[in-house]
Amino acid sequence: xxxxxxxxxxxxxxxxxxxxxxxxxxxxxxxxxxxxxxxxxxxxxxxxxxxxxxxxxxxxxxxxxxxxxxxxxxxxxxxxxxxxxxxxxxxxxxxxxxxxxxxxxxx
Numbered sequence: 001x002x003x004x005x006x007x008x009x010x011x012x013x014x015x016x017x018x019x020x021x022x023x024x025x026x027x028x029x030x031x032x033x034x035x036x037x038x039x040x041x042x043x044x045x046x047x048x049x050x051x052x053x054x055x056x057x058x059x060x061x062x063x064x065x066x067x068x069x070x071x072x073x074x075x076x077x078x079x080x081x082x083x084x085x086x087x088x089x090x091x092x093x094x095x096x097x098x099x100x101x102x103x104x105x106x107x
Contacts, residue, residue: 018062018082019062020055020062021077021083022083023082023083023085023088025055028082029044029047029048029090033047051085052085053086054084054088057089066096067097069092069096071085073095074090077091
């Protein structure tokens with residue numbers, strides 16, 4: 001019975017990792033656009049354009065990113081509550097690049 005539950009949990013985690021996380025880009029951009037206390041439509045629109053572009057790129061390449069980068073960067077991108085696709089994309093790019101260029105200590 002425990003094996004069945006474990007396999008089910010592993011499968012569920014794998015299924016979730018195959019999809020780009022769902023954030024609230026409109027809510028996130030409203031917060032960014034209102035950061036100074038006054039709302040800026042220009043900042044809101046620019047933010048939404050950046051979020052849309054980042055989401056589109058992530059969606060196209062999501063399956064090619066490591067599971068570690070996906071889950072770690074999802075946590076980073078959710079910092080503050082609403083989530084940011086632009087932050088997720090930047091984090092994944094840096095995490096994947098760092099994994100490909102692992103530094104070694106030399107004596």
